[in-house]
Each structure stands twice: as C-alpha cells, then as structure tokens.
Amino acid sequence: MSTAQIAPHERRxxxxxxxxxxxxxxxxxxxxxxxxxxxxxxxxERSDIYSVPVTWVPDPVTFENYDGVRQGVPFLSYLRNSxxxxxxxxxxxxxxxxLSAFALSFLRFPGRTLALLFIIAALMVPSQITWISNxxxxxxxxxxxxFQGIMIPLAGVAFGTFLMRNHFIxxxxxxxxxxxxxxxxxxxxxxxxxxxxxxxxxxxxxxxTVVNEWNQYLWPLLMADDASTAPLPVGLTQLQDAEGFTNxxxxxxGTVLTMLPILLVFLLLQRHMIKGLTAGAVKG
Amino acid sequence: xxxxxxxxxxxxxxxLAAALLLPNxxxxxxxxxxxxxxxxxxSFFRWNLGSPRSTFIGWDNYVEFFTSDSSRTVLxxxxxxxxxxxxxxxxxxxxxxxxxxxxxxxxxxxVRSLVFAPFVLSGAAIGVAFQFIxxxxxxxxxxxxxxxxxxxxxxxxxxxxxxxxxxITYVWKNLGYTFVIYLAALQARRRDLDEAAEIDSASAWTxxxxxxxxxxxxxxxxxxxxxxxxxFQVFDVIHTMTRGGPFGNGTTTMVYQIYQETFVxxxxxxxATVATVMFLALLxxxxxxxxxxxxxxxx
Numbered sequence: 001m002s003t004a005q006i007a008p009h010e011r012r013x014x015x016x017x018x019x020x021x022x023x024x025x026x027x028x029x030x031x032x033x034x035x036x037x038x039x040x041x042x043x044x045e046r047s048d049i050y051s052v053p054v055t056w057v058p059d060p061v062t063f064e065n066y067d068g069v070r071q072g073v074p075f076l077s078y079l080r081n082s083x084x085x086x087x088x089x090x091x092x093x094x095x096x097x098x099l100s101a102f103a104l105s106f107l108r109f110p111g112r113t114l115a116l117l118f119i120i121a122a123l124m125v126p127s128q129i130t131w132i133s134n135x136x137x138x139x140x141x142x143x144x145x146x147f148q149g150i151m152i153p154l155a156g157v158a159f160g161t162f163l164m165r166n167h168f169i170x171x172x173x174x175x176x177x178x179x180x181x182x183x184x185x186x187x188x189x190x191x192x193x194x195x196x197x198x199x200x201x202x203x204x205x206x207x208x209t210v211v212n213e214w215n216q217y218l219w220p221l222l223m224a225d226d227a228s229t230a231p232l233p234v235g236l237t238q239l240q241d242a243e244g245f246t247n248x249x250x251x252x253x254g255t256v257l258t259m260l261p262i263l264l265v266f267l268l269l270q271r272h273m274i275k276g277l278t279a280g281a282v283k284g
Numbered sequence: 285x286x287x288x289x290x291x292x293x294x295x296x297x298x299x300l301a302a303a304l305l306l307p308n309x310x311x312x313x314x315x316x317x318x319x320x321x322x323x324x325x326x327s328f329f330r331w332n333l334g335s336p337r338s339t340f341i342g343w344d345n346y347v348e349f350f351t352s353d354s355s356r357t358v359l360x361x362x363x364x365x366x367x368x369x370x371x372x373x374x375x376x377x378x379x380x381x382x383x384x385x386x387x388x389x390x391x392x393x394x395v396r397s398l399v400f401a402p403f404v405l406s407g408a409a410i411g412v413a414f415q416f417i418x419x420x421x422x423x424x425x426x427x428x429x430x431x432x433x434x435x436x437x438x439x440x441x442x443x444x445x446x447x448x449x450x451x452i453t454y455v456w457k458n459l460g461y462t463f464v465i466y467l468a469a470l471q472a473r474r475r476d477l478d479e480a481a482e483i484d485s486a487s488a489w490t491x492x493x494x495x496x497x498x499x500x501x502x503x504x505x506x507x508x509x510x511x512x513x514x515x516f517q518v519f520d521v522i523h524t525m526t527r528g529g530p531f532g533n534g535t536t537t538m539v540y541q542i543y544q545e546t547f548v549x550x551x552x553x554x555x556a557t558v559a560t561v562m563f564l565a566l567l568x569x570x571x572x573x574x575x576x577x578x579x580x581x582x583x
Contacts, residue, residue, distance in 0.1 A: 023383050024395060031398050034456070037424050038413045054427045096311075099304040109298035115305055122312045124570050125320050126517055128542050129559045132326060132552050133319035136333065156311035186300055215406040217520040222547065233408035237524055240412060248416050258409040266404045270397055273404065278465055 068250030078235030097160030204276025377462025400460035411524030443534030
C-alpha cells in the first residue's frame with residue numbers, strides 16, 4: 001500500500017495508537033512464545049527442562065539434545081528421506097500439473113471439458129476415503145516400505161492443475177493468437193510464450209507443493225515402518241516413542257529440526273508462498 | 285472457432301493433449317477415483333485389513349455407526365472441534381487483520397510473517413511441541429496459569445480439556461491462514477467508502493458493520509468453507525497430542541476414528557463406513573458452497 005492510499009481514519013489518536021501497539025505486542029507474544037519455548041527447551045540441560053517453575057533462558061546452553069536426536073533414531077536418514085520425497089514429488093507434480101493445465105487451456109481436442117471436470121472434481125474427494133483401499137493396493141503390490149509406495153499414490157495433481165489453468169486462461173488471448181499465426185508449435189508456445197508470463201504462479205504452485213509434501217504425515221506413517229523410507233514428521237514421532245515421556249530434550253531438538261527447513265524456505269520466499277496459498281480466495 | 289477448425293494437424297493436437305493429460309488422469313483414476321468407489325463397496329463388508337477374506341454384511345456397519353454410543357461421542361467431538369476451530373480462527377484472524385491493516389509502526393513484514401508462519405509448519409511437529417507445552421507439571425501453559433493464580437486443569441486426563449487443548453493448538457496453527465485471507469480482502473476494499481463514513485463521523489463499530497464487513501462477504505464465505513473442510517479432516521495434531529484419548533475416544537473425531545478402526549482395531553469395513561459417511565457430509569458442504577456461489581453470481 002502506498003502512502004497516497006492512506007485513509008483519514010488512519011490518522012490516529014494517541015490512545016488508540018497505544019492500544020493498537022499493546023494488541024500487537026500480545027499477538028507477537030502468543031504466536032512467538034511457543035516457538036521460542038521449543039527452541040529454548042532444545043538448548044536446555046535435562047534438569048532445566050523439568051524444573052518447576054519454568055526457566056526462561058537455557059543456562060547453560062547445550063547442544064547435547066541435538067546429539068541425542070541422532071543417537072535416539074537415525075535422524076539423518078529421516079532428513080534424507082524427507083528431502084528426497086519432497087523434491088521428487090514436487091518436480092513430478094509441477095511438471096504434470098503445468099502440462100495438464102497447458103493441454104486443457106491451449107489445445108483443442110474432443111472431451112476437453114470432460115477431462116477438465118475429471119481433474120477438478122478430484123478436489124472434492126477427501127484423502128481419508130482413499131486410505132483403506134490404497135493401503136490394500138500398495139500392500140498387494142509389495143510397495144510398503146518403498147519410496148514408490150509413499151510417492152505414487154500422492155502424485156496426481158488436482159489443485160495445481162486448477163491453479164495453473166485459472167492462470168493460463170487469464171493470459172491475454174492476442175499474444176497466444178499471434179504466436180499461433182506465426183505457426184509456433186505447442187512446445188514453442190508453452191516454452192517461449194506461456195511460461196515466461198507465468199513464472200510467479202509456477203513458483204507459488206511449487207512452494208505450496210513443497211510445504212504440503214514436507215508436512216505429509218498420515219500416509220508415510222502407514223507406508224513406512226522403519227527409517228529406510230520414513231520422512232521427518234514420522235521420524236519425529238518415532239523418536240518420541242523411543243524416548244517415552246521422559247526425555248523431552250531430544251524430542252524438542254527433533255521438533256526444531258523438522259520445522260526449521262520449511263521455516264527457512266518460508267522466510268526467504270513468503271511473498272510467493274502467500275500468493276499461492278491464498279490464490280482465488282479474495283476475488284471470488 | 286472457425287479459425288481453429290481450419291487449422292491443420294488437429295489429430296496431432298488431440299494426440300499431444302492425450303499424452304500430456306494421461307499421467308495425471310491415470311494417477312487420479314487409480315489413486316483417487318478407484319479407492320473412492322472401492323471404499324463405498326468395502327463399507328458393506330466385515331474385513332480385517334490384510335486378510336484376503338471379507339464377509340458381505342449389508343447395512344450392518346451403517347446401523348452400528350448410527351446407533352452406537354461411541355459414534356455419538358465421535359460425532360459430538362467432530363462437531364465441537366470443527367465449530368470451535370472455524371469460529372475461533374475466523375474471529376481471531378479477522379481481528380488480527382483489522383489490527384494490522386491499521387497504520388502501526390512495525391506492522392509490516394515482521395509481524396505479518398510471524399502470524400502466518402505456523403500455518404506452513406508440520407502439524408505433527410506442532411502436535412509434539414504442544415504436547416510438551418501442555419504437560420501438567422513442567423509445561424509452559426500450566427506454569428503460566430499457576431503464575432497468574434489459576435490452578436491448571438490436567439489437560440490429558442479430562443476429555444473436555446483434552447479436546448479444548450487440541451482445538452487451541454489447531455487454531456494457533458491455522459490463525460495465519462484466516463488472517464492472511466482477511467488482510468488481502470481488507471486491502472482490496474474500496475477506501476473511498478471509508479472516507480465517506482469518516483466525513484459522516486460514523487463510529488468505529490458502525491464503520492465496521494456498515495462499510496467494511498459487507499465488503500468482506502466473499503472472503504468470509506470462502507474461509508467458512510475451506511476452514512470447515514480442513515479442520516474436519518485434521519489428523520496429525522490429534523494423533524501426536526492425544527492418540528484420540530483420553531478414555532478411549534475423548535478427542536476422537538471422525539477422521540481419527542477411520543484411522544483407529546482400520547489400522548489399529550483392524551476393522552477396515554467399519555472404517556470404510558465412517559469414511560463414506562464423512563465423504564457424503566463433506567460433499568453436501570461443498571455442493572452447498574457451489575450452490576450459494578452460483579446464486580451470488582446471478583444477482
């Protein structure tokens with residue numbers, strides 16, 4: 001928002017400004033305190049974590065809990081699995097989603113409306129109704145504890161196709177027509193004309209996918225029994241089971257490690273991410 | 285359209301389209317639509333997941349679902365959790381959006397990103413973290429309550445408090461989403477109407493009710509549906525915090541019940557029944573959304 005748009009009511013009296021700031025401080029505390037608490041606990045000594053009343057600052061600061069994470073469970077392999085699963089699924093979904101949306105937006109073929117409906121209607125199917133049958137099918141295929149067992153059932157792209165198509169059909173028709181007049185083939189059209197006008201939406205789509213896949217919990221929990229394929233969120237709960245209810249230090253260190261990568265991605269690219277996550281919300 | 289008809293190579297174009305769409309269509313067919321149909325079939329069977337044998341039992345699972353006491357608890361939990369999550373995150377999200385839409389120093393980047401951040405974090409990790417934070421003896425929340433002179437309840441040994449705890453946790457995680465949508469809607473509103481209200485020296489409440497709120501109708505409706513669908517389907521926070529307990533089903537919602545019956549109690553047929561009922565409920569909500577939106581468009 002530029003200064004020119006500031007409405008008169010934003011010239012504030014001191015009283016309302018002060019109450020505004022107080023409210024803002026309250027918000028910051030409520031949101032930040034749990035996050036601080038997790039981080040602080042992960043750096044505390046064992047006795048410090050269980051002290052009553054609570055201690056606010058880790059003293060001394062120790063990284064023992066982070067070593068404890070690696071001793072308790074094979075955390076590095078969970079991390080590697082998470083990176084592999086998220087990376088592969090994201091690439092596959094973005095490619096499949098963009099190509100589907102391109103075909104649905106720019107190619108003419110019989111059954112186009114039907115194909116569009118088929119893909120969009122999948123948005124209305126809650127994942128819970130697919131668990132049981134998909135679990136049975138994966139087990140039958142012998143894919144439990146394999147990466148394909150985790151990834152292939154999640155690879156279809158309904159929302160991303162919807163998002164990309166909405167963007168593609170909003171592109172100026174004259175440019176597309178001009179390219180067609182010049183006898184540009186479909187791939188030239190996609191690569192030279194459509195994609196260069198679409199990168200912000202593609203990036204938003206990619207980031208939503210990264211967030212979703214990194215945070216996947218139930219399906220990998222059902223699929224992966226051990227550290228050979230389980231991603232971080234599943235590894236975290238296995239760390240918790242391994243440590244029981246007694247040793248919160250390593251569990252909090254594991255929590256920090258599970259949250260940190262996505263938090264960093266978010267802090268670096270939040271503008272794009274918010275655009276994707278809120279796409280279509282305000283205009284409707 | 286006539287120009288397109290004349291274009292050469294239409295057959296080739298159809299072939300290309302088929303090739304581009306095939307992976308997506310096949311994946312959705314095999315892993316979304318097939319299990320949807322198969323799940324409905326399974327809901328009429330008694331079946332231990334993993335055993336090749338299943339027995340057709342007609343409507344028995346449905347009769348059990350709609351008559352048993354435990355389903356009453358589960359439906360009630362689902363209703364309370366979803367209702368409280370929707371109202372809580374929307375009201376607080378709107379309040380935050382109104383606050384940070386004001387011209388306050390420091391409202392920009394920092395605070396907004398902070399409020400939004402929990403939404404992108406893993407629900408499972410947040411569940412584990414808040415389990416720690418709510419621990420009766422050394423947990424942060426009980427400690428803060430004691431500091432201000434309140435005897436904290438044991439959040440893990442009362443069904444009501446446990447449900448309250450998972451709801452608060454979910455609202456905390458989801459707040460950033462409702463906040464960001466409302467903020468975007470506020471910033472897209474017509475500022476000249478604010479000025480008109482200002483000139484008429486309307487009070488802040490009147491200005492909100494008569495000028496701002498009507499302009500947020502689209503965002504409110506969108507959030508009502510999406511937050512309802514999302515909170516209806518929560519699994520990770522409940523699984524990591526309470527495993528559906530205490531006392532068996534203190535925090536068990538329909539989604540948790542599907543998991544519990546199918547993969548813990550190994551009653552896959554009954555789990556499929558709960559899933560079917562849930563699907564139909566969500567379908568009704570979604571169709572109502574489409575209906576209301578279409579009606580809004582005609583006006």
